[in-house]
Amino acid sequence: MDEKDWTAISVLYEEKNISRAAERLFISQPALTYRLKNLEKEFGTSIFYKIKGGIEFTSEGIHLANYAEEMIQKLQKTKDYMLNMQKEVRGTLRLGVSSNFAQYKLPKILKKFSTKYPHVQFNVNTGWSTEIMQLLDSGTVHLGILRGNYEWYGIKTLLHKERLCLISKKEVQISNLPNLPFINYKTDSSLKGLINGWWQDRFPEPPLITMETDRQETCKEMVKNDLGVSILPEICMQPSDNLYTYGLSYKNGEPVLRNTWLMYNQDSLNLSSVKTFVNFLNNHTNLNGDVE
Incomplete structure (x- = not known):
């Protein structure tokens, strides 16, 4: 097996569908099928079997998929450390970033960083914070930027904090909120819990x-x-929205705040690209998440 085999097995295990896996790998379906048959021949066993709408992996195939994922991560680490041995800050920085922060704050941060360190490339995964936490736990990303409170036994730094806001087209009284039509949206459990708690x-x-x-x-x-009306994090609001916004507070007067955290393992700082990016965030961003 080589890197292409590891990647093919890993993607197929995620998709459970040969045609979708082939699309992600940018190869034809016959080419992927041929590669898989060669792997089955090499190991003398079936890796998967067909079911309606896709495939299921055999126990041998699951073991092989786990091995492939392990080898991909080892290869990534080897490449990282080889680049790290050079004096110049370079390499690929793998980030997992909460969708809202990625949309409203991250582009300006990456632009300024890449201007200063042009030889660093970015591999960015975005999604709900629960999904980013999984990427961080699995070692898929070097750094995670998550919104809400999550347990983490590595390094955890407060990067940004914001208030939750009631938004409306017309002026309203918060005391009358239970009588107003309320618009809900899908979000992660952390934000939902914060809104419900308030x-x-x-x-x-x-x-x-x-x-x-x-x-x-x-x-x-x-x-x-x-x-x-609805309740959104302040980060989502733009002056051009032309909406009434009301910062939320609890009965005791404390504002309802949502924190954004930078999380990573201490070992990740051994990579110059990671250490440089962490220092950049600490020195060039404020608690509003803006680049200074």
Whole structure:
């Protein structure tokens, strides 16, 4: 087996579908099938079997997929350390970043960093913080930027904090919120728990949910069209939205804040690209997540 075999097995194990795996690998389906048959011949066993709509891996195939993933990670680490031995800061920085931070803050950070360190490349995965946590735990990324409170036994630095806001097209009274149409959106459990905790602190009755949307941007567009109110993190709000925003507070007057954390393992700092990027974040960004 070589690197192409490891990658093919790993992608196929994720997709459980030969045609989708071939698309991700940028090869034809017959070429992927040929490679897989050669692997089965090499190991003298079946790696997978077909089912309706896709494939399932055999126990031997699962073992091989785990081996492939392990070898891919070892190869990545070897490449990282070989580049790290050079005096110049270079290499590929693998980041896992919460979607909102990636959309509203990360581009300017990466632009300024890449201008100063042009030989560092970026491999960025975005998603909900729960997904980024999984990437960090598995060692798939060097650094994780997560929103909300998650247990982490490595290094954890506060990178950004923001307030949750009630948003509306027209001026409203927060005390009347239970009587107003409320627009919900899918999000991770951390933010949902923060919103629910504030609501339960302020009101005995549940919100009057009249609409469910797939994401925050869709929700905001519905609010812009006066179809209801919602609660969003401050990071999502732009002056051009032309919406009323009300910073939320608990009954005791404390603001409802959501923190964004930079998380990584101490060993990752052995790579010059990681250490340089961490120092850059600490020295060039403020707690609003803006580049200084």
